[in-house]
Amino acid sequence: MAENLPNELIGEILQYVLHVPEEKFQDVSEVSPFSCPSHFPSAAVLAVCKRWMIVATPLLYQVVIIRSKAQAQALERTLRGQKEFGTCIKKLRLEGGYGDATRKIILASPNVSNLCISLAIRSSDSTKGLCKALATINPSCLVICDSQKALSNASLSSLVSTLIGCFAIWTNMLRIHLSPVTSNCSESIIPSLANATSLQIVTIPLSFLGINPESLSSLTTSKSLKAIQIFSHLGNKSEEEDSDRLNDTMRRHPDLAALVSIVKRAHGPLSDAIINIAAPTDPSFFPMAHASPEVRELVWNRIIQLATDFDFCWCRSSDCEEQIALLNSTRSSISVVSKTFQRLALPYIYSHPILMENSSMKPFALALERNPLLGGYVQSIMYATQFWSDSYEYRQYLPRILQRTPRVSRICGVHSDFGYIWAPSEFLSFSWADFETLAKIAGRNVISLDKIAVYDDSDDVYGVGDVDEQLQSPAAFGLLGNLRLLECDMAVAFNVEASLISHDWLANLESLNVSYCNPSFFDVLSCLDLNSLREVVIKFECSQSIRGFLRVHGNKIQALYVDGNSNDLSVLAFCPRLTTLSLRVYQFPDPKIFLSNHPQPFITKIVIAHPDFTTSSSINTSSGNAFFSSVDFSALPALRELQIIVCQWPCNEYDIERSVWVQWSSDLAKKWKIRLTDGEGRHWRPRLATPKRSKG
Template sequence: MLPDEIISEILSPALKVSEELFSDTSDVSPFSNYTPSTSDYLLVCKDWLRVATPLLYNVVVLRSKAQTNTLQQVLKTNPEFGLFIKKLRVEGGFGTAMHTILKSAPNITDLSITLSIYSSDGAGGLCKGLPLINPHRIIIVDPHVLKPLKNKHLAALKKTLFDCIRSWSNLRIFGYPHSDPYYSHMPQWAEKATELSQLLAQTQVHTVTFGAISSIPYWIAKLYGIPSLRVLQFQRPLDEKLVVKIESDAQLNKLAKYKRVNKPTHIEPDIAPSLNPFFVPMQFASQETREAIWKHVIFFAIEIFSHRSDMFRLLQSLIPYGAGGITRTLDKEPHLGPSIRRIFTATETTSDKEAILKVLRHTTCLKFLAPAQDPDLQLRITSESFEELGKVAGHSLEELSVSVFYGEISSPSDLQPFTNLCVLDIEGIRLSGIDLGEEPPSDVLKTVQNLRIRAENVALSFTLVELFANISVISRSNANSDVGMPPDVVAHHALLGYNRVFGLDSLRTLVLPRIYHHVYAFEDMIKMHGEKLHHLTLGPLKGIRVLDFCPNLTEMKLLDRDDLGKLAPNSQHHALVKISSPGLPKDADPEEVEAMLDMYPNLREIEFRYLQWPTTEREISKSSIVPLAESFTAFRGLVGTGSA
C-alpha cells in the first residue's frame, strides 16, 4: 500500500489544470478542445478515489448547463466537496445552479468569469452567488469588445461583478480582459480601459495581468493612476520590439514585469575522441545501411527542413553557388554525379531550370526528385527533358514529382525507362497520338504503387487517364473526322483492335484531383485498376459509384464535400475503414447519414478536414454539425476529426 502523499504526487500531473489554461483570456476557450474525462482516475480503486477527489475539485471549469447542474447535485449530496474548490472558471451564465455552487465553495481564491452573456442566458445564480465569495484574484474574459453585447442579464451581471470587485477585501490581482488589442485605436477600447481603471482605483488591487499581446496599447497609461498598483504583469514572453516600447515609457518601465523571448542558441556538443585510433565508422556495415545512416546525418547537419527557399536545399548547402555552381563542379568532377541520390525542388527561375537540367544529366543514380515540403513546388521541365531524365535516371528513380510543360509524348514507350518508380506525381503529360498498329509495351510503370495525375491541359489532346484506362488515343485528324461525337466517345471507338492493359501492376494508391474532363476514361480506369487500390483520392465524382469497382479500398479521400452523400455503393463495402471529406454535405440529414453509414460495416473513422466545430454551448445548440456527429457516434462510435 502506497501512502496517500505518494498517490497524490502520482495523480497530480494527470488531474492538474495548468495556470496557463486557467488564466487564458482568448476569444476561443482553450477548454473547447476534446480531452478525456479526468474523473476516470477516481474509478480505479477506493484509495485513488479518496486521494484524487480533492485534486479533481481543486480547479473546476464549467462550460455548459449540464456540467453546472451535475456539479450542483454533487455539492448538494456531498457539501464537503465544495471546500476543495480553490479555482473556478465559469464560461457562461448557467442559471440558478451557480448560486448553489458559489455558496458551497467559500474557499475560492481564483475566479475566471466571462462577460459573454446572451439574452437567452440566465445570470441570476451568478448575481446571487458572487457576493458569497472573496477571491484573491479575478480574471475577466470579454471576447465581444468590437461588437459589445447588450442585454439585461449581462447588465445585471456586470453591475453585480463590479460591486463585488469594490467590496472583495482579499482581491489583489486583476486579470485584464482585453489582452491583445488588435483594434486598440477604436473608441470602445479606450472607453473600457477608462471604466476598468476607475473601477480598480476603488480597490486594493496591486497587480494587473495581461495575456498574449502583439503591441503595447496606448490606453495602458489609464491604469497608471490606480493608487494601489505596483505591477503590470505580462504573462507571455515579449519580443525585443515590445521590450523597447516598454523601456521608452518611464512609468510603464517602472511597473512592467515580463520575460524576454528566449533566443535560440546553438550549442556544439563535446565529442570525445575514439579510444581506437584505427576505428573506421560502419566498417563492416552493408552499403545499404551506410547510405541510410549518412542520409539522416546529412539531412540534420544541413537543416534540410529550414525555411530557406533555395532550389536545391541539400546541394546548395554543400555548394553555395546554387544549381549553376553544382553544374560547374560536376563538369569538372563528373564522378560526383552518381553520388547525388535525392534532389528537393522548391522554387523555379528560368536560369535555375537550365542549370538543373544540366545537373540531372549527371545524376545516374538519382532516387528522389520531388518537393521537400510543399507538394505544389514541382520542378517544371519540357517533354524533351523528361525523356532525357528517363534515359539518365529512369532505372534508379523511386520517387518522381514533375510538371511537364509542352508535355506531349507520342508513345507510352516514353514512360518505359522508369522501371523502378514507386511514387509518381505528374502534371501536364498528354498524348499526341498513338498508332493503332503499334504493339504497346506491357510493363509501363509496372512498379508504381502511388500515382497522382494532376490537372492537365486537355484541349484537343488525350491524357494519362486514357492511357491507363486502356483507351487508344487516335490522331487529332481522325478524332475530328467523327463529326458531332465527344472526344471521349471517339476514344472509346478506338478500343477496337487495341486492347492491351497498360502497366500499374503494383498500384495501391491513386490520386486524381480533377476528373471534370474525360469522364468515360476515368470510369474505365477505375473499373480496370480498382481491385488493386487501397487508397483513392478523387475530385468531383460526377455520379460515378467508384466503390462498386474498388472492393479492397480501405481509405477514401474526397475533395468535394457534397460527394460524401453520392459515395455509397450499390451493395455493402466491407473493406472501407476511413473516409476523409472537406466537410459535411449541404443540408445533410442525420437519417440519410445513418443510411449511408450502413453501407460500410467496418468504417471506423470519418475525417472532416475543414470543419469548424462550435466552441460554446450557444454555438453547439444552433449548430447543424453536432446532431450529425452524434448520429455518427450513436451509430457505430465513429471517431470524427476536423480543423477550423
C-alpha cells in the same frame, strides 16, 4: 506490486494524468482550450478501483472547468452531497454565468485562489448567482476572458460592475490576466484596476485585436502595482502596429513606461529551440583534446549528421518553412567553423539539399559542376512548393542538376508561403526532356516523385501552347522500376501504341496522385499491370480515360480520392476492394454514388472534401439536410466513419444548440451507427445535458 505502493506515491503518479497546465487554465483565446474534449476523460481514473478513487478525487477537484449549465448543475448537486469536495477546489474556470448554480458552487468552494471568468455573456445567460457570490471569495489570481464580438446586455453589465466593485475588496489579488481587450471591458475594467489595493502584476497579450494604450495610463495611479507585462509573439507581424502605438503612448507617459515590460514569447515547435547558451568558462577548452584524431572525427561526424539531417515529416508540416530556415542556418554555421567541420558536413548537406527559391538553383548547379563528387552525395532534392517555373535560372539550371545526381531517390516539395499576390506553381515543373534525363540518369534509384509537373518541351509549362500536340514515347516510365509514389501534373500527350509499352512498367508504384493530365496518360497506365497500386488520387473531373483506368485497376485500389460531382461514376462497381473513399465535391455528393447491387464489405471510411471552401460557413444547410435525409449506406455494412473536412464542431453552449453538424452527427449515428468526424478526425461527443422539465 501496485497494491504495495503507498497512497502518496499513487497520488504523484496520477497527478500527471489529472494535472491541468497553468498556461492552459489561463488561456484567454477566443476559442477555449477546453472546447475539444479529451478522448480519455480524467474522471475515468476514478473508476479503476476504490483506492484510486480515494487518492484521485482531491486531485480531480483541484482544477474545475465549467462550460455549460448542465455541468454547473451537476457539480452543484455533487458539492451539496459531498461538501468536502468543495474544499479541494483551488482553481475555478467559469466560461459563462450558469444561473444560481454558480453561486452555490462558489459558496461551497472557500479555498479558490485562482479564478477565471468569461465576459462572453449573452442575454440568455444569467449572471445573478455569480454576481452574488464573487464578494464571498478572495482570489490571488484573476483571469478575464473576453469575446471578439462586442456584446451588450444586462447580464454582462451586471457582471462587469460586480467585478469592478470586487477589485477594491479582494485584498489577496496579486495578479490579473486580461485577454485581448474589446469594448466589453476596455473602457471600465482596466481603469478600475487602479483601485485594487494589493494588485502587483497586470498581464495583457499584445495581439491582433490590440489594446487601447491610453487606458493603461490610468494604472500609474495604483500604489501597489509593480509591473504591466505585455506579451507578444516572436515573428508575429500583425502585432507590429499595436507595438508602435504602445511605444508612442509610453513616450507620452514616462510613469507608464517605468511599469511596462514587453515580453517576447516564441510560439510553435520552434519555441523549444530558442534557449540561452551560457558563455564558456574556459575559452581555451578544446573538446576531446586527449582522444585520438580518429575518435574525435567519428564523434564530430555523428554530431554534425544529427545537426544537419532533414526530417521528411516536415514536408507536410504547416511550419515547414520555419524548420527549414533553422536547418539552413545551422548548416551554414557549421560549414564555417573549421575546415574539418566543412569536410564532414558536406556529405550531409548535399545528401538532402533544400532549394527555397529560383536563385538557389544556380549556385547549386555550379557547385555540382565544379566538384562532381558532390552529385554522388545527393539522395533527395527538396524544393519550395512555390516556384516561378518559367524563370531563366529555373529552365537553364534544372537540367544541369538532374544530369549530375545519379543517386537521387526523392524529389519532394515542401510547404512554403511567400505571400505573393500572383502565386507561382506549387509543383516543380519538368520538361519531358528533363523527366527523361531523370529516368536515364537515376531511374533505378528513384522511389518518390512528389509534386512535379511535366510538360511537353514544345509547349508552355502546362502544355498549353500554340503548336500542334506532339506525341511522346512513354518509354521513360520503364526506367522507373522502383518508383513507389508519384504525385504529378502530366501535361504530355503520349503515343499509346501497344508496341511502345511494356506491361511490367512501374511495377512497384503504390501511390498515384494526379492533379491534371493529358487523357493519354491514363491510357498508358491502363496498359500496365501496376500490381502494387493501392492508393489513387484524381483531383479533376473524371473522363472516359479515367473510367477505363478504374475499370482495369479498380480491383487493386484500397484508397481512392475522386471527383464526386458526377452521379454516373460507378466507383463501387469499379473498385470492390476499397477501404477508404474520398469524394471531391462542391456541396454534397449525389447519394446515388453509394448505391450498389452488391454489398461492399471493405469500406470503413468515406471522406467528403470541399477544396473550394475553408470554413463550414460556406456549406449550404438545405443541401446537407437533403443529403443526410436521403443517403442510403445499406450497401456499406463495414462503414464506421464519415469525415467531412470542413466540419467545425461548436465550441460553446450557445453554438451547440444551433449547430447543424451536431444534428447531422446525431442523425447519422442513430440511423446508420456511423460517426461523423471533422478534418482532424474528431467526432462529436455529446455534452452533459440539462434535464428537461416535464410539462403539466
